[in-house]
Amino acid sequence: MHRAGWQNRGMHFPVHDRPQPESRVAYKLFKSLTTRWSDNDVFGHVNNVVYYHWFDTVVNTWLIENRVLSIQKPTTIGLVAETHCNFFESLSYPQDVHIGMRVAHVGTSSVRYELGVFGEAVRTAAKGHFVHVYVDPDTRRPLPLPVALIQLLETLK
Amino acid sequence: MHRAGWQNRGMHFPVHDRPQPESRVAYKLFKSLTTRWSDNDVFGHVNNVVYYHWFDTVVNTWLIENRVLSIQKPTTIGLVAETHCNFFESLSYPQDVHIGMRVAHVGTSSVRYELGVFGEAVRTAAKGHFVHVYVDPDTRRPLPLPVALIQLLETLK
Amino acid sequence: MHRAGWQNRGMHFPVHDRPQPESRVAYKLFKSLTTRWSDNDVFGHVNNVVYYHWFDTVVNTWLIENRVLSIQKPTTIGLVAETHCNFFESLSYPQDVHIGMRVAHVGTSSVRYELGVFGEAVRTAAKGHFVHVYVDPDTRRPLPLPVALIQLLETLK
Amino acid sequence: MHRAGWQNRGMHFPVHDRPQPESRVAYKLFKSLTTRWSDNDVFGHVNNVVYYHWFDTVVNTWLIENRVLSIQKPTTIGLVAETHCNFFESLSYPQDVHIGMRVAHVGTSSVRYELGVFGEAVRTAAKGHFVHVYVDPDTRRPLPLPVALIQLLETLK
Numbered sequence: 001m002h003r004a005g006w007q008n009r010g011m012h013f014p015v016h017d018r019p020q021p022e023s024r025v026a027y028k029l030f031k032s033l034t035t036r037w038s039d040n041d042v043f044g045h046v047n048n049v050v051y052y053h054w055f056d057t058v059v060n061t062w063l064i065e066n067r068v069l070s071i072q073k074p075t076t077i078g079l080v081a082e083t084h085c086n087f088f089e090s091l092s093y094p095q096d097v098h099i100g101m102r103v104a105h106v107g108t109s110s111v112r113y114e115l116g117v118f119g120e121a122v123r124t125a126a127k128g129h130f131v132h133v134y135v136d137p138d139t140r141r142p143l144p145l146p147v148a149l150i151q152l153l154e155t156l157k
Numbered sequence: 158m159h160r161a162g163w164q165n166r167g168m169h170f171p172v173h174d175r176p177q178p179e180s181r182v183a184y185k186l187f188k189s190l191t192t193r194w195s196d197n198d199v200f201g202h203v204n205n206v207v208y209y210h211w212f213d214t215v216v217n218t219w220l221i222e223n224r225v226l227s228i229q230k231p232t233t234i235g236l237v238a239e240t241h242c243n244f245f246e247s248l249s250y251p252q253d254v255h256i257g258m259r260v261a262h263v264g265t266s267s268v269r270y271e272l273g274v275f276g277e278a279v280r281t282a283a284k285g286h287f288v289h290v291y292v293d294p295d296t297r298r299p300l301p302l303p304v305a306l307i308q309l310l311e312t313l314k
Numbered sequence: 315m316h317r318a319g320w321q322n323r324g325m326h327f328p329v330h331d332r333p334q335p336e337s338r339v340a341y342k343l344f345k346s347l348t349t350r351w352s353d354n355d356v357f358g359h360v361n362n363v364v365y366y367h368w369f370d371t372v373v374n375t376w377l378i379e380n381r382v383l384s385i386q387k388p389t390t391i392g393l394v395a396e397t398h399c400n401f402f403e404s405l406s407y408p409q410d411v412h413i414g415m416r417v418a419h420v421g422t423s424s425v426r427y428e429l430g431v432f433g434e435a436v437r438t439a440a441k442g443h444f445v446h447v448y449v450d451p452d453t454r455r456p457l458p459l460p461v462a463l464i465q466l467l468e469t470l471k
Numbered sequence: 472m473h474r475a476g477w478q479n480r481g482m483h484f485p486v487h488d489r490p491q492p493e494s495r496v497a498y499k500l501f502k503s504l505t506t507r508w509s510d511n512d513v514f515g516h517v518n519n520v521v522y523y524h525w526f527d528t529v530v531n532t533w534l535i536e537n538r539v540l541s542i543q544k545p546t547t548i549g550l551v552a553e554t555h556c557n558f559f560e561s562l563s564y565p566q567d568v569h570i571g572m573r574v575a576h577v578g579t580s581s582v583r584y585e586l587g588v589f590g591e592a593v594r595t596a597a598k599g600h601f602v603h604v605y606v607d608p609d610t611r612r613p614l615p616l617p618v619a620l621i622q623l624l625e626t627l628k
Binding site: 032033034035036037038053054056057060061064065093094 | 503504505506507508509524525527528535536564
Binding site for chain 1: 176200204205206209210213234236237238239240241242243244247297
């Protein structure tokens with residue numbers, strides 16, 4: 001299922017812009033997740049949407065474990081402003097998956113996480129990003145990132 | 158929950174590149190979908206991942222209804238190569254949502270669909286895109302788009 | 315795909331206990347829902363788990379629309395204590411489904427909802443039940459059903 | 472969040488019928504699963520529907536790993552005829568869950584699996600069952616269970 005053949009076949013991205021798979025060294029932190037029967041679609045592969053469930057899960061788990069995401073009475077909440085994923089190879093339940101994570105940008109009110117999905121292979125089956133914007137939970141206006149969060153984010157850059 | 162305030166607050170996109178909400182006239186075709194209890198996350202709004210379930214649903218429904226997507230014994234299958242979404246406003250179950258769709262690019266082996274999510278408001282709560290690449294179901298190598306598909310896609314440009 | 319043949323083929327239920335499909339007149343209220351691409355599993359039919367998403371959705375939509383379910387600061391919350399479903403016929407995305415609902419029992423602290431799932435056919439493709447127990451959101455101990463809820467529930471018996 | 476108090480508070484089950492939590496020794500085989508951000512509903516606990524995703528996952532993983540479930544060209548397929556779950560305690564993402572499994576009944580064409588969900592506690596947070604009926608993939612009429620499956624099922628009784 002090698003897809004190198006795509007290069008010359010009419011994709012509308014210029015070659016130098018086309019997203020490329022990465023290896024594990026490109027990521028700072030990994031979390032393994034189990035897949036579910038319902039992850040496979042009718043073609044027998046994990047549906048593209050499920051990758052975003054994984055991204056959401058690993059980013060939020062990391063934030064919760066490091067005590068910078070509180071579900072009860074938060075003073076600042078991180079809204080998802082943008083998500084993106086490129087798919088290189090198929091994965092299938094019941095295999096486990098390994099999600100690599102790094103922080104690519106820390107702005108005044110926003111963070112960009114980059115995520116790589118690995119199955120058995122040495123290169124990403126998919127990679128993507130999430131942009132969180134931190135806002136006031138009532139007014140939804142952007143707020144500066146909390147200091148504890150900034151410090152934590154620096155460890156994944 | 159107007160987010161115009163984001164413009165001056167340290168987002169890392171240059172202003173001219175930042176995705177903007179669109180109105181309904183920007184889309185060619187609409188499909189209304191019901192939301193589900195499980196779509197809302199702990200903050201009481203539809204989780205970002207659910208938008209991709211909607212995108213997948215409306216694109217594939219349109220392909221199936223127009224008889225260019227066959228689940229049984231297809232000779233060509235469309236793999237998802239890239240997906241993307243920008244989020245502007247929150248939505249919440251139990252409201253219905255209205256997904257607008259257009260075709261932005263038809264390549265030799267690939268199609269780019271653009272999708273807008275509307276709640277009650279006149280502008281998109283979110284917008285995104287899907288890139289499908291058509292491949293041989295066995296070898297997974299890119300194949301030219303089927304002629305019937307190309308003709309159909311032209312109607313949404 | 316008629317399954318009447320099951321009767322004589324070694325199912326371990328005694329015949330008189332085996333759940334039977336019902337017709338639309340057995341239900342008091344209907345809500346139509348759209349299906350999603352991800353609802354179909356690898357066999358091309360809606361996965362059994364999705365029916366429970368529909369049950370949850372129609373019961374909670376009805377409670378929210380009738381203002382007896384509040385997500386913000388509820389004084390009583392309904393926990394799900396038991397759910398059950400029997401499956402008679404397959405359904406497949408992209409068809410719409412029609413969920414019938416009735417209230418079968420109102421106890422001191424609990425309610426039993428019964429639900430029937432209809433596709434195109436006149437009889438249920440599946441039917442099931444949900445038992446909600448009302449508790450204090452902090453202590454999780456059972457509380458009497460709110461009066462407004464009891465009055466509402468009576469309309470579906 | 473102890474729910475022993477339910478016993479005397481007007482649930483409509485007779486006491487002797489009410490499902491009770493079980494301990495780990497009641498199950499033959501365990502599989503640990505990771506939870507997902509989207510598993511928590513607006514009340515901050517894993518939604519009741521997700522338990523069925525876990526049941527489906529562990530039963531099918533076990534069948535696949537033991538080579539009695541084939542997604543490609545099966546000669547017999549197991550349809551889900553009935554599912555059921557009783558909920559005793561809440562669970563919450565990001566905790567892992569441990570699903571215990573046993574086979575309670577093997578009929579001519581059907582199998583009843585019983586499943587227990589464990590978090591940190593020694594007793595089930597929930598328990599339920601799945602009934603699979605084996606049918607011809609084309610006619611959907613019941614067929615005798617494959618011999619290899621019967622032999623495997625006996626190991627979990």
